Amino acid sequence: MAKIDALLDQLLAQRGSDLHLGIGYPPLLRARGELVPLRDAPIDAAEMEALLFEIVTPHERAKITTELDLDFAYAYADKARFRANYFHKTTGLAAVFRTIPARVLTLDDLGCPEVIRRMSERRAGLLLVTGPTGSGKSTTLAAMIDRINRTRACHILTIEDPVEFVHPPIMAQVTHREVGPDASSFAAAIRSAGREDADVILVGELRNNETMKLALQLASFGVLVFGTVHTNSAAATIDRILNAFPSDEQPQVRGMLSESLLAIISQQLLKSADGKGRVASYEVLVSSSALAAMIREGKTVQIPSLMQAGQAAGMQTMDMALERLLQKGAVSFDDALDKALDKETFARVNGKRR
DSSP states (O other), X not given: OOHHHXXXXXXXXXXXXXXXXXXXXXXXXXXXXXXXXXXXXXXXXXXXXXHHHTTSOHHHHHHHHHHSEEEEEEEETTTEEXXXXXXXXXXXXXXXXXXXXXXXXXXXXXXXXXXXXXXXXXXXXXXEEEOSTTSSHHHHHHHHHHHHHHHOOSEEEEEESSOOSOOOOSSSEEEEEEBTTTBSOHHHHHHHHTTTTOSEEEESOOOSHHHHHHHHHHHHTTOEXXXXXXXXXXXXXXXXXXXXXXXXXXXXXXXXXHHHEEEEEEEEEEEOTTSSSEEEEEEEEEOOHHHHHHHHHTOGGGHHHHHHHTGGGTOBOHHHHHHHHHHTTSSOHHHHHHHOSSHHHHHHHHGGGO
């Protein structure tokens, strides 16, 4: 048993999402959105090296020493997997371990809107799940991949850095590729994906305009492509993609995006009203001829109005989703207001539920 496993056992026992380790501080875990210490005594440099270097390969140890940063996945027996990030800060070596549950949660477990289930049944196009770090994007995508795996005889390819959720083949053939050990870069892996007869491709993160353009091309070729972007709303996601390209390329990208985009799911996590867990709030933008026209004509400012008018198609803004959670008593007013995009209007409309 590795020394780090004792701390990971405490993380799992308290249903925490992250373990933070830093020299001069006690081990901290994030539970229900808040950081709490696991003990009083701080970690010193010798203990930190003992905790972290025991579970890495010589190559990985050399990388954190020379490049000062390391990402990898750590499998703790059959209990859970963890996405580990080692890095250096002013006090020295540090790390964060993110829990990846051994069991993939289903869309029903997550309380996802029905429209997300319908999107996972599509056969081609680009579906983006967006949100800040720690908002549950990977969990939502894993649930969608799991549903496809259980219902379709197809080839699913995931390209990640590192591989997080591992999907054993059920009805589908599942191929996991990790950037670094299995591919030199996201772009190289996406280029290769077109020759690997994949029906569904998960790209862990669309990091730059090259990966974005390649993902759009695959989606236009009849592949269902899932990806993540670090943005807080559907409109901001479209702007982020377009602004990643030089101005002379943007008209072409607008055309590709307007034709290939299936949906954008923007999500945030809130503390549940009873304080015992966390609740996801989903903003949903679904493709339509009106949306395609807005993208081509650069009228993304009109997208929130389109979502408000498109409730019959399953669309909703983030503030609408938060209001529904508040009405059900799932979250507190203060937490909902903190996540609302238009705080002034949200407070005026929902202040009586305080």
